[in-house]
Amino acid sequence: MSKITNNIMVLDDDPFMLKLIAHMLESQGCTSVITCSNGYDALEVVDSPRARPDLIFLDLNLPGMDGMEFVRRLVEHNYDGSLVLMSGEDEHLLRASTKLVQVHKIPVLGSFPKPISMENLKMVLGIIAQYHQDHASGGNGTRVAEELRIALAEGGMINHYQPVVSLASGKVVAVEALARWRKASGELVLPYKFLGVAEAFGLIHDLARVLLTDALTQVRAWQDAGMPLHLTVNVSEYSVEALDFADVAAGLVAAAGVPPQNVVLEVAEGWLPMNDLRAPLETLTRLHLKRFRLALDEFGTGYSTVTQLRDLPFDQLKIDRSLVQRVATDAKIKAKYEACLSTARQLNVEVVAVGVDNIDDWRLLRLTGCDYAQGSFIAEPMPAEALPGWLRDWQSRINQEQDLFAGQGSGSFIH
Numbered sequence: 001m002s003k004i005t006n007n008i009m010v011l012d013d014d015p016f017m018l019k020l021i022a023h024m025l026e027s028q029g030c031t032s033v034i035t036c037s038n039g040y041d042a043l044e045v046v047d048s049p050r051a052r053p054d055l056i057f058l059d060l061n062l063p064g065m066d067g068m069e070f071v072r073r074l075v076e077h078n079y080d081g082s083l084v085l086m087s088g089e090d091e092h093l094l095r096a097s098t099k100l101v102q103v104h105k106i107p108v109l110g111s112f113p114k115p116i117s118m119e120n121l122k123m124v125l126g127i128i129a130q131y132h133q134d135h136a137s138g139g140n141g142t143r144v145a146e147e148l149r150i151a152l153a154e155g156g157m158i159n160h161y162q163p164v165v166s167l168a169s170g171k172v173v174a175v176e177a178l179a180r181w182r183k184a185s186g187e188l189v190l191p192y193k194f195l196g197v198a199e200a201f202g203l204i205h206d207l208a209r210v211l212l213t214d215a216l217t218q219v220r221a222w223q224d225a226g227m228p229l230h231l232t233v234n235v236s237e238y239s240v241e242a243l244d245f246a247d248v249a250a251g252l253v254a255a256a257g258v259p260p261q262n263v264v265l266e267v268a269e270g271w272l273p274m275n276d277l278r279a280p281l282e283t284l285t286r287l288h289l290k291r292f293r294l295a296l297d298e299f300g301t302g303y304s305t306v307t308q309l310r311d312l313p314f315d316q317l318k319i320d321r322s323l324v325q326r327v328a329t330d331a332k333i334k335a336k337y338e339a340c341l342s343t344a345r346q347l348n349v350e351v352v353a354v355g356v357d358n359i360d361d362w363r364l365l366r367l368t369g370c371d372y373a374q375g376s377f378i379a380e381p382m383p384a385e386a387l388p389g390w391l392r393d394w395q396s397r398i399n400q401e402q403d404l405f406a407g408q409g410s411g412s413f414i415h
Contacts, residue, residue, distance in 0.1 A: 006030075006032065006053075006054040006055060007032045007034065007051060007052060007053045007054050007055075008025055008030055008032065008033050008034070008053055008054065008055045008056075008057070009033075009034045009035070009036060009042060009045060009053035009055070009056045009057065010022055010025070010033065010034070010035045010036070010056075010057045011035075011036045011037075011038075011039065011042045011056055011057065011058050011059060011062070011070070012035075012037070012057070012059040012062075012086070013037050013038065013059065013061075013062050013063055014059070015037070017059070017114065017115065018035040018037065019035075020115065021057055021115075021116065021121075022035050024116075024118060024121055025121070025125075028121065028122065028125055030125070034051060034053065038062065038063070038064060038065065039062055039064065039065030039066075039069065039070040039073065040064070040065060042056070042070065043070075043073055043074075043077060046074065046077050046079055047077060052081075053081055054081045054082070055081055055082055055083070055084065055109070055124075056074075056081065056082075056083050056084070057083075057084045057086060057116070058070065058071075058083050058084065058085055058086065059086050059087065059114070060085060060086065060087040060089065060093065060094075060097055061087055061088060061089065067085070067087075067097065068097065068100065071083070071100070071101050071104060071106065072104070074104075074106065075104050075105075075106070079106065081106075082106065082107040082108065082109050082200065083101060083106055083107070083108050083109070084108070084109050084110045084111070084112070084116075084124050085097055085098060085101070085108060085110070085111040085112070086111075086112055086113070086114050086116055087111075087113065087114060088113065088114045094111040094112075094113070095111070095237070095241070097111065098111045102200065102202070107196075107197070107200035107201065108199070108200050109124050109127050109196040109200060110123065110124045110127075110196060123192050123196070124196070126192045126193055127192065127193060127194075127195075127196035127197065144194070144197050145197050145198075145200070145201035145203065147183075148181070148194055148197060148198060148201075148203055148207075149203065151181055151182075151183075152203065152206050152207060152210050156181060156182050156183065156184075157179065157180075157181055157182075157207065157210050157211060157214070158179075158180050158182050158214060158383075159177040159178060159179060159180065159211055159214055159215050159218070159384070160177075160178050160180050160381035160382055160383055160384075161175040161176065161177060161178070161218075161381060161382060161383075161384060161387055162175060162176045162178060162374055162379060162380070162381040162382070163175055163374065163378055163379050163387075163390070163394070164176060164230075164232065164352060164372050164373070164374045165372065165373055165374070165378055165394075166371070166372055167353075167362070167365055167366040167370055167371060167372060167373050168366070168371075168405070169405055170394075170398040170404065170405040172229065172391060172394065173229070173230060173372065174229055174230035174231065174232050174264065174372075175219075175229050175230075175231060175232070175387070176231075176232040176233070176234075176266075176374060176381075177211065177212075177214075177215035177231060177232070177233050177234075178191070178234075178381045179191045179195075179207070179211050179234075181193075181194050195207075195236075199236075199238065204236055204238045204239075205238065205239070205242065208235070208236060208238075208239050209248065209252070211233070212233055212249070212252055213252055213256070215231055215233055216231070216252055216253060216255075216256035216258050216263075217256055218384050219231045219256070219258055219262070220256050220257050220258050222387070223258070225388075227387075227388070227391070228262075230262045230263070230264060231258070231262065231263050231264065232263075232264040232265075232266055232295065233263065233264070233265055233266065234266045234268075234297065235265045235266060235267050236271070237267075237268075237271035239283075240267055240271065240272075240280045240283050240284070241280070241283070242283070243282070243283070245283055245287075246283055246286035246287045246290060249263075249265070249287065249290070249292065250290045253292075259291070260290055260291040260292045261291045261292070261293060263292055263293065264292075264293045264294070264295050264315070264316065265287060265292050265293070265294055265295070266294075266295040266296075266297040266318060267280075267284070267294070267295070267296060267297060268296075268297045268298045269296050269297065269298050269299050269300075269301055269302035269304055270298060270301055270302045272296075272302070272304070272312075281311070281312065284312060284313055284314075285313055287313075288313035293315045293316070294312075294313055294314045294315055294316070295314060295315065295316035295317070295318050295352070296309070296312070296314045296316070296317050296318065297318045297320075297354075298318065298320045299317040299318055299319050299320060299340055300319055300320045300322070300323045300336060300337075300339075300340045301320045301322065306343055306346050306347065309343070309347055310347065314347075314349055315349055315350060316349055316350045316351070316352055317340065317343070317344045317347070317349055317350075317351055317352070318351075318352040318353075318354055319337060319340045319341070319351065319352070319353050319354060319370075320354060320355075321354045321355025321375070322355075323336045323337045323340060324337065324353045324354060324355045324356060324361060324365070324375070325355045325357055325361065326361070327361050327364055327365070328358075328360035328361045328363070328364040329360065334364070337353075337368075338368065341368060341369070341370065350371045350372065351370050351371045351372070352370075352371065352372040352373070352374065353365050353370050353372070353373045353374075353375075354374055354375065355374075355375045356373040356374065356375030356376075356377045356378065357375050357376045357377050358377055359377065359404075361377070362377055362404065363404075366404075378394075379394070
């Protein structure tokens with residue numbers, strides 16, 4: 001495991017949380033982790049040249065000096081690192097706090113409910129590994145963001161595509177567009193290394209527009225070449241919160257000549273504030289009225305109930321890979337998967353299993369009546385130019401392995 005030598009502070013008044021997050025960071029190779037239980041002690045560390053943190057995990061619910069006051073003090077102390085916000089309060093407070101911190105020009109690499117998960121922590125560390133490496137090499141902390149702006153303007157942001165197939169027939173029904181940053185050197189940078197920077201520096205809306213435009217242009221080219229594939233695209237919480245997103249998306253599909261009903265917009269379950277759905281419900285409803293199809297992504301990782309989901313206009317549930325991988329051999333994973341499948345059936349929506357990596361999982365998903373699958377058993381994400389050749393190879397595979405697909409229907413993303 002590679003070491004992460006950046007100074008990292010954890011600021012939380014809960015001793016258990018301090019120990020837990022510090023242990024998680026150290027298990028991921030972080031060699032310099034400082035813990036503080038109040039803002040006053042933390043500011044003393046910020047003023048220490050040797051211990052000054054590059055990244056602070058900040059609990060917003062601090063006694064005495066609360067998280068927002070601490071942020072204001074950081075500005076006064078000329079803090080030039082970044083923050084990860086944590087809170088046991090609702091997601092509206094987290095989002096509002098994130099925007100307030102960004103007003104102070106302090107990058108926010110993530111905002112998460114407590115306790116922070118290992119997956120989210122790893123994502124943050126992936127960002128800081130690149131972000132602060134740039135800072136330490138003499139930059140002013142904005143070099144990555146500036147490179148990202150240039151990439152957005154000059155065609156450096158592209159999509160790779162991962163097929164989605166019918167478990168019943170093997171028919172390829174869609175492709176999911178997955179963002180990549182193609183640098184001048186030819187290196188491809190994965191999203192976890194730049195999405196946090198895009199969010200922190202206000203580039204997330206431009207990124208969404210560029211990537212959606214690219215994907216729609218490609219789908220239209222495939223459509224004209226006789227490959228009428230549906231498109232699935234991830235939509236961030238920032239897009240769901242933007243009141244004009246539905247109109248922007250409708251304008252882009254109209255300009256590309258792609259029917260909106262051929263586009264599935266995916267929203268991660270964890271991004272929806274289930275305690276107050278008014279803002280996202282307006283955007284989702286408007287998208288539905290404009291004939292886009294909607295999917296709840298990473299399903300099974302949040303706390304949605306059937307009652308809550310009945311109020312949302314989703315057409316699909318995409319079961320998270322953590323509940324799909326090893327589903328054929330792990331009884332606990334299988335039980336959780338079956339609960340997700342049961343929820344989808346109660347809601348009368350389609351089900352997509354993400355992360356299908358082997359034949360045993362494929363067969364169990366098919367046996368239990370799951371509708372669609374994507375994962376390395378089918379194909380890894382690929383550049384657009386590789387898809388036609390892969391489609392020919394996939395058809396040959398279907399013909400040769402008929403036991404995987406025999407005796408079922410054709411498969412379709414259309415109700």
